Amino acid sequence: MTDVAIIGIGIHPFGRTDGVSGLEQGAFAVRQALKDCGMDWGDMQFAYGGSSAAGNADALVNQLGLTGLQFVNVANGCATGGSALQSAYMAIKSGMFDVGVAVGFDKHPRGAFAVEPEKMGLGKWYGDVGLALTTQFFAMKIQKYMHDYGITDDTLVKVAEKNYANGALCPHAWRKTALTYEQIAESPMISHPLRKYMFCSPAEGGCAIILASVEKAKQLTSHPLFLKAAVVRTRHFGSFEVFTQGQALDQAPSPSVDASQATFEMAGIGPKDIQVAQLQDTESGAEIMHMAENGFCADGDQEKWIQEGYTKIDGKLPVNTDGGCLANGxxxxxxxxxxxYEVCVQLRGEGGERQVQNNPKVGYTHVYGAPGLSGCTVISR
Amino acid sequence: MSQAAGANVPQKSIDPKLFTWPSNKPRLLGSQCNNCGTTSFPAQASCPRCCSEDVETCELGTRGKLWSFTIQGFLPKSPPYAGTETLEDFKPFGVGYVEMPGQVRVVGRINVSSPEELAIGMDMELVFEPFRTDEDGTEIISYAFRPVA
Structure with missing residues (x-):
């Protein structure tokens, strides 16, 4: 089987872009990625694309060109982008194609994600009484984790402080203003113990990644990156997930644990080999718990890691170098x-002010979300 | 609380499948799997663990320990929220999972407004009470938890 290379990356800035549709932001990202590797849309043999609230991804062909390529729409909750990439990975890995694109975009209305309990099989009563809020799940998961492993409120604040500081250095980030410790620690309590500036918000943006077989990549670029592994996993019975009404007494590990272990096995390396990581930070607590769920530290060690600054851009394992979901939405x-995209920028050494200084050769990504699924990758140069 | 408290006011369960009502001793309803023994909440037609359809409706306990909690700090978006508070009179409310021994952890509202009143592991009990009142005066009954006094 061939190995899989990443040859082109493109992004439309995240945040709010009035007057530009989600689809147009997706097309912008694809054009940027094509430019990045000197290819044309007509060279793309396939595309996997997804959007949750901004239309059908395959409508991109109306803007990019009706070339007849295989275009498959991907819809997989919060891991839609990761799933598009994983599908593209398999398309190359199988030998069926040797170059194609994974693309994702969205444009959510302002405010919290709209929830329709009955469509999720939850019963109308659940929404009626005020339980159908994703924020409650995240709060209760970190509340329990803080109780069990001694994570402090101070550490929750410091994760958010780091991510907004990183976002301030990143051209594609939405929130480009660093927030002070006090601004975060004194922001309104949304869902105890989580405050307003500890949560990310729904937003807009587009991103595209062009993959090729290693053979093809070598014809096109002298410095390809390699997608060593791409994995998606869903929840087991007993894992604690958003919108759980009755939680089993026997708790199973989260899908992030499964996805992470499978990813490292596929890549033939371990968490200690990773030099830069992007971990799902729906809120501050999620980033903390995901450090352990992905194998980077033991449960409870995050307190020391964050207090000592290990996950800052100049730390021993920089995490969410572009500001993560907190700064990007x-x-x-x-x-x-x-x-x-961000891991590729870092591995290429093109991070500018936010470039990590350990000359990274191997990076990691982890996306997690409703209804309980995770997608992870290992990328190297 | 049982319906006796509001003897002259018409009352209705928020969802007839959620708990026994009307009753002097109302109970939450779950499912017990006859194949693997798993208890789930709310009641459903098959077992979420082993997929068996050999399940029967069972009554859940009324007391347990608090597994985790939060305080809902802002007025939830409506819909789906059906509470009648306004931005002006909204009071934060507790939410948590209470572990019914040997059964399942049940999510529900908790009748407190401050995190200082709650701690993981504390004893909690179930209450049934009006959640809101319909336009025709019917009280809509739901369940909630409160710390054991």
Missing amino acids: EPVGASGLRQV
Whole structure:
């Protein structure tokens, strides 16, 4: 089987772009990625694309060109972007194609994600009484984790402080202003123990990644990156997920644990080999728990890691170097691909002010979301 | 609380499948799997663990320990929220999972407004009470938890 290379990356800035549709932001990202590797849309043999709230991804052909390529729409909750990439990975890996694109974009209305409990099989009563809020799940998961492993409120603040500081250095980030410790620690309590500036918001943006077989990549570029592994996993019975009404007494590990282990096995390396990582930070607590769920530290060690600054840009394992979801917002279709984009930028040494200084050769991404699924990758140069 | 408290006011369950009502001793309803023994909440027609369809409706306990909690700090978006508060009179409410021993952890509202009143592991009990009142005066009954006094 061939190995899979990443040869082109493109992004439309995240945040709010009035007057530009989600689809147009997706097309912009594809054009950027094509320019990045000197190819044309007509060279693309296939595309996997997804968007949760901004239309059918395959409508991109109306803007990019009706070339007859195989275009498959991907819809996989918050891991839509990661799933598009994983599908593209398999398309190359199988030998069926040797170059194609994974693309994701979105444009969510302002405010919290709209929830329709009955469509999710939850019963009308659940929404009626005020339980159908994703924010409650994240709050209760980190509340329990803080109780069990001694994570402090101070550490929750410091994760958010780091991510907004990183976002301030990143051209594609939405929130480009660093927030002070006090601004975060004194922001309104949304869902105890999580405050306003500890949560990410739905947003807009687009991202595209062009993959090729290693053979093809070598004809096109002297410095390809390699997608060593791409995995998506869903929840087992007993894992604690959003919108759980009755939680089993026997708790199973989260899908992030499964996806992470499978990813490292596929890549033939371990968490200690990773030099830069993008981990799902729906809120501050999620980034903390995901450090352990992905194998980077033991449960509870995050307290030391964050207090000592290990995950800052100049730390021993920089995490969310572009500001993560906190500074970029979460356009669901594009979010997982943004993480891959950022790791590629870092491995190429093109991060400018936010470039990590350990000359990274191996990076990692992890996207997680409703209804309980995770997508992970390992990328190297 | 049982319906006796509001004897002269018409009352209706928020969802007839969620708990026994009317009753002097109302109970939440779950499912017990006859194949693997798993208890789930709410009641459903098959087992989420082993997929068996050999399940029967069972009554859940009324007391348990608090597994985790949060305080809902802002007025939830409506729909789906059906509470009648306004931005002006909204009071934060607790939400948590209470572990019914040997059964399942049940999510529900908690009748407190401050995190200082809650702690993981504390004893909680179930209450049934009006969640809101319909336009025709009917009280819509739901369940909630409160710390054991």
